[in-house]
Each structure stands twice: as C-alpha cells, then as structure tokens.
Amino acid sequence: MGTTDFQTGRHDPVRPLDEAQALDPSFYLGQAAFDVDQRHILAPGWQLVAPADLVAQPGDHIVRELGGKPVLIVRNAQGELNGFNNVCRHRAGPVALCDGKGAKRLRCAYHGWIYDLDGRLKVTPQMDGAKNFDPSGIRLPAIDVAEWCGMIFARAGPGPGFADVAADFAPLAAPDHLTAMQYHHSRTYPVAANWKVYVDNYLEGYHVPVVHAGLNAIIDYGDYTIDLSRWASVQKSPMEDDSLYGTGEARYVFIWPNTMLNILPNRVQTNRVIATGPARCEVEFGYYYLPGEERRAPEDDAFSTEVQAEDAMICERVQKGLASGAYTPGRLSPQQESAVWHFQNLLRRAYGTQKDTP
Known part of the structure; x- marks a missing residue:
C-alpha cells in the first residue's frame, strides 16, 4: 500500500x-x-518498558526501543531514574549494548566515550588535538521516565x-x-x-x-x-x-x-x-x-x-x-x-x- x-x-x-x-x-x-x-x-x-526491579539500584540500567528510537534508562547515585537516547554524541554508537547492573559510568561500545549516570560526557579518549572542542557542555539527550506501581514507563517525544x-x-x-x-x-x-x-x-x-x-x-x-x-x-x-x-x-x-x-x-x-x-x-x-x-x-x-x-x-x-x-x-x-x-x-x-x- x-x-x-x-x-x-x-x-x-x-x-x-x-x-x-x-x-x-x-x-x-x-x-x-x-x-x-x-x-x-x-x-x-507513554509505555511500560520494564519492572522497576530491573533498575532497583544505582547503576542498574535497561536498553529498549521506543518507536524505533534506541533508549537507555538508568538509576543514578541518588536513586533517581534518568532516561536518555542510547546514542553517543560522538558518532552515534550505542552507549550501552544491553541491560546491566551497578555501572559506575556509561561507556560507548564504539569508541569508548564515557558519560556519568546523569548523562554528562566525562571522558573523550584521544581528542586532545581537536580545536575548540569542549566536552563540558555535552550530554546525552534526555527522554521522559516515570515509575508507577513498581513499573517503569517512558516516552521519547512530547505529549501529555x-x-x-x-x-x-x-x-x-x-x-x-x-x-x-x-x-x-x-x-x-x-x-x-x-x-x-x-x-x-x-x-x-x-x-x-x-x-x-x-x-x-x-x-x-x-x-x-x-x-x-x-x-x-x-x-x-x-x-x-x-x-x-x-x-x-x-x-x-x-x-x-x-x-x-x-x-x-x-x-x-x-x-x-x-x-x-x-x-x-x-x-x-x-x-x-x-x-x-x-x-x-x-x-x-x-x-x-x-x-x-x-x-x-x-x-x-x-x-x-x-x-x-x-x-x-x-x-x-x-x-x-x-x-x-x-x-x-x-x-x-x-x-x-x-x-x-x-
């Protein structure tokens, strides 16, 4: 059709x-x-993406897709849930390949760029020669996440x-x-x-x-x-x-x-x-x-x-x-x-x- x-x-x-x-x-x-x-x-x-048990502790994270968009949801050191596009700001590699437990940081599986659990870029290997490159203002784009009745809901776009x-x-x-x-x-x-x-x-x-x-x-x-x-x-x-x-x-x-x-x-x-x-x-x-x-x-x-x-x-x-x-x-x-x-x-x-x- x-x-x-x-x-x-x-x-x-x-x-x-x-x-x-x-x-x-x-x-x-x-x-x-x-x-x-x-x-x-x-x-x-808004859709149900996982039981909260899968992201119960700091560093616990899940990898999903919302409408074909790869996303990553992680619990930070303060116990809050963060959601991000699972796309590195360098050359679109995956920040995480699969669900995981207790991560201290998020390391891109393509070139090793490292983000903290709040999505801030912290480490950029072999970028010393890049003129006017300032990683301090770079972070993973956020998505919306909510916890309800022991379940995690998320969305990757605007709406109610x-x-x-x-x-x-x-x-x-x-x-x-x-x-x-x-x-x-x-x-x-x-x-x-x-x-x-x-x-x-x-x-x-x-x-x-x-x-x-x-x-x-x-x-x-x-x-x-x-x-x-x-x-x-x-x-x-x-x-x-x-x-x-x-x-x-x-x-x-x-x-x-x-x-x-x-x-x-x-x-x-x-x-x-x-x-x-x-x-x-x-x-x-x-x-x-x-x-x-x-x-x-x-x-x-x-x-x-x-x-x-x-x-x-x-x-x-x-x-x-x-x-x-x-x-x-x-x-x-x-x-x-x-x-x-x-x-x-x-x-x-x-x-x-x-x-x-x-």
Missing part, C-alpha cells in the same frame, strides 16, 4: 459508536503508515505528562492490587501482523468464544463489560472458580498507545506491543505474582503461551485479509467493540494532526 493510499485513509472520519465502522485497511499496510506510527504515535506515547495519563488510567487499573505484586519473569512473542492488528484483537472479547476455548471456559463472557476513559479502556469479566487463576474479576486494561495490564486474581501480566515492521510486531509479557503465588508460574506461562499462539494465528490471518484488496471496512459491534472504536478514534485523531508526508 503506497503513500497516496495511506494519505487518503488518514481522512477516515470519526463516527458515533452506533454508526462506527472499522479503520481503512491502509492504516495497517506499508512503510508509510509504519513510519508515521513510529514517529508520531509510538515514540512519544505522565501524571495526567496515570490519573486517567489508574481508576481502571486497581493500583492497590498492582503494588502488592512481585515481578517474576518476562517473555517475548513474535506476531506476523501490524501492531495495530494485535491491539485491535486485544480490545475485544467478541472473538474469545470462537478463538480461545480454554480462556472462554474460565471467564464469564455473558457478564463482560467495557469502560472507557480518555487514554485507556478496561474490559471486565468475572472469573469462574479455576485452579490456575482462582475466583474473582479479570480486568484487561489498555493504555494508549501500546500497553496492556492483565489484572487477574493473585497475579498480573503486562504487555507492550512493539512495532518491528509494517506487518510484524513483538509482544513483551511481564509476569507478576502475589507472594506465594509464583509457584504457579510454569502453568501460568504455558496457558498464556497457548492463548498467545491462538491470538497470533488469528492476527496473522487478519493481516493477510487486510492486504488482500478484498476487504472494505465493516461495521463495529456497539456492545462488544467499543474499546476498538475508542482506540481507532485515537488513531484517527493522531493521524489527522500530522501534516507531514511520511
């Missing part, structure tokens, strides 16, 4: 829920749409402050339950579909009775409800008495643009959807448990992998359908797809504010 088609699709109008139809397929296809997503939606969007976004989604997310959780492990799943196809799929339980026999057996689909806020949505369902998850309520919270919190009795799973290409994405899972419940991690992991394989299968086929040329946007279910409508309208507004040609 070329730039012209995508530019036309960007004028897809916002409609009331009872008149809504799905997005134009051009939103999901081609390099032009992918580039706009990376630059204007994913890079500047984290306090405003968190105030919007926190009422949907049961933060008291989240703060009681302890991080256990992570897993990443590849999906051969555009990242928005995966998010669309996450945002409705409409497909659960058809695609997820195992999941459908433990949630009460007949009592499924959806609530919306400005930047977030939550799907809620009672859970049947189940040996794996227990009895209680399941909450599936989506936070614009690509973060999910699956809040279950005794545990939480976090998701971040990373766009890796026009028709590829990865889903980072983080697993958190109440103390004592981590013993269930192996079977929890196996069940989540089963559900994820089912989601990947259907998303990959949807991607092929979108690319086939045989699809025109269908109507949305007001009862079951209000969170899809909400997300797709946020996309429509985001695309509508961009004047540049991707």
Whole structure:
C-alpha cells in the first residue's frame, strides 16, 4: 500500500459508536503508515518498558526501543531514574549494548566515550588535538521516565505528562492490587501482523468464544463489560472458580498507545506491543505474582503461551485479509467493540494532526 493510499485513509472520519465502522485497511499496510506510527504515535506515547526491579539500584540500567528510537534508562547515585537516547554524541554508537547492573559510568561500545549516570560526557579518549572542542557542555539527550506501581514507563517525544495519563488510567487499573505484586519473569512473542492488528484483537472479547476455548471456559463472557476513559479502556469479566487463576474479576486494561495490564486474581501480566515492521510486531509479557503465588508460574506461562499462539494465528490471518484488496471496512459491534472504536478514534485523531508526508 503506497503513500497516496495511506494519505487518503488518514481522512477516515470519526463516527458515533452506533454508526462506527472499522479503520481503512491502509492504516495497517506499508512503510508509510509504519513510519508515521513510529514517529508520531509510538515514540512519544507513554509505555511500560520494564519492572522497576530491573533498575532497583544505582547503576542498574535497561536498553529498549521506543518507536524505533534506541533508549537507555538508568538509576543514578541518588536513586533517581534518568532516561536518555542510547546514542553517543560522538558518532552515534550505542552507549550501552544491553541491560546491566551497578555501572559506575556509561561507556560507548564504539569508541569508548564515557558519560556519568546523569548523562554528562566525562571522558573523550584521544581528542586532545581537536580545536575548540569542549566536552563540558555535552550530554546525552534526555527522554521522559516515570515509575508507577513498581513499573517503569517512558516516552521519547512530547505529549501529555505522565501524571495526567496515570490519573486517567489508574481508576481502571486497581493500583492497590498492582503494588502488592512481585515481578517474576518476562517473555517475548513474535506476531506476523501490524501492531495495530494485535491491539485491535486485544480490545475485544467478541472473538474469545470462537478463538480461545480454554480462556472462554474460565471467564464469564455473558457478564463482560467495557469502560472507557480518555487514554485507556478496561474490559471486565468475572472469573469462574479455576485452579490456575482462582475466583474473582479479570480486568484487561489498555493504555494508549501500546500497553496492556492483565489484572487477574493473585497475579498480573503486562504487555507492550512493539512495532518491528509494517506487518510484524513483538509482544513483551511481564509476569507478576502475589507472594506465594509464583509457584504457579510454569502453568501460568504455558496457558498464556497457548492463548498467545491462538491470538497470533488469528492476527496473522487478519493481516493477510487486510492486504488482500478484498476487504472494505465493516461495521463495529456497539456492545462488544467499543474499546476498538475508542482506540481507532485515537488513531484517527493522531493521524489527522500530522501534516507531514511520511
């Protein structure tokens, strides 16, 4: 799908829920749409990048990408979190190659330029002959970082402050339950579909009775409800008495643009959807448990992998359908797809504010 088609699709109008139809397929296809997503939606969007446990002590750091931008998050000697572009000011080498613990300084892996934990350039090997070169004013460009309920959020572009976004989604997310959780492990799943196809799929339980026999057996689909806020949505369902998850309520919270919190009795799973290409994405899972419940991690992991394989299968086929040329946007279910409508309208507004040609 070329730039012209995508530019036309960007004028897809916002409609009331009872008149809504799905997005134009051009939103999901081609390099032009992918580039706009990376630059204007994913890079500047607040997203969950790691459990705070991974950066608990001074010098602990993580390496991630936000909308294709390499970033580095580190805890400094005063215990504060700093975020930077993971790009050396010399010749764009990586300041850090991977996650690490207890670093005293940050040393570029290309030519060895050294920065302190606050991003200030401190050592520049073999630069003595450089006329009018003053390293004292050079530092790594900062990105925004926030810590919430034992989780690290970050963004690499301008937008609403984290306090405003968190105030919007926190009422949907049961933060008291989240703060009681302890991080256990992570897993990443590849999906051969555009990242928005995966998010669309996450945002409705409409497909659960058809695609997820195992999941459908433990949630009460007949009592499924959806609530919306400005930047977030939550799907809620009672859970049947189940040996794996227990009895209680399941909450599936989506936070614009690509973060999910699956809040279950005794545990939480976090998701971040990373766009890796026009028709590829990865889903980072983080697993958190109440103390004592981590013993269930192996079977929890196996069940989540089963559900994820089912989601990947259907998303990959949807991607092929979108690319086939045989699809025109269908109507949305007001009862079951209000969170899809909400997300797709946020996309429509985001695309509508961009004047540049991707």
